[in-house]
Amino acid sequence: MGELRFRDITQRIIGASFEVHSFLGNGFQEVIYQRALAWEFSQKSLNYAREIEQDIYYKNLIKPIGKRRADFVVEDKVLVEIKAVIQLDDVHLAQALNYLKVYNLKVGLLINFGSKSLDFRRLVM
Numbered sequence: 001m002g003e004l005r006f007r008d009i010t011q012r013i014i015g016a017s018f019e020v021h022s023f024l025g026n027g028f029q030e031v032i033y034q035r036a037l038a039w040e041f042s043q044k045s046l047n048y049a050r051e052i053e054q055d056i057y058y059k060n061l062i063k064p065i066g067k068r069r070a071d072f073v074v075e076d077k078v079l080v081e082i083k084a085v086i087q088l089d090d091v092h093l094a095q096a097l098n099y100l101k102v103y104n105l106k107v108g109l110l111i112n113f114g115s116k117s118l119d120f121r122r123l124v125m
Contacts, residue, residue: 005124006107009046009075014120016040017111021118030084033113034071037082041074048074054102070099079108079123088112088119100125 004010020036034050041048050072055064072080081096088110096110100123108123 004122006075006077009078010107010109010122012044012046013041013074013078013080013109014111016044016046017109017113017120018118021113024113026084026114026116028084028113030071030082030113033082033084037072037080041072046074047076048072048080049076052103054099056102068099068102070103073103073105077105077107079103079105081108081110083110083112084114085112086114088121093121093123096121096123097125 016037019040020033024033024036038050051069052073053067053069056066056068058065070079071082074080079100081099083092092110096108100108106125110121110123112119
């Protein structure tokens, strides 16, 4: 099995996520987890951008048909989308994969803080 792309970065993101979930548990709104995760990223010396807005284009249209905000892009390489739901569904996975495509990134993490145990999915394009 080959080496996982951006393994060091994703391990640090997952570690930060476990720190947040360990301290806060489940039951908060996404924004609370997002703010705590931003603090943990800083503690782990991870460069990140939060709530980056990206235009959505359809086929060859010159004007965008909408916009989307990713929760985080870490080290300009890894998309991080967070949820605070009881369980991740296929729609959450599809949404995160669409963001990877729109942001032209190859690796992402979908992280759910809403269940009793932290749940995450590694996404690769």
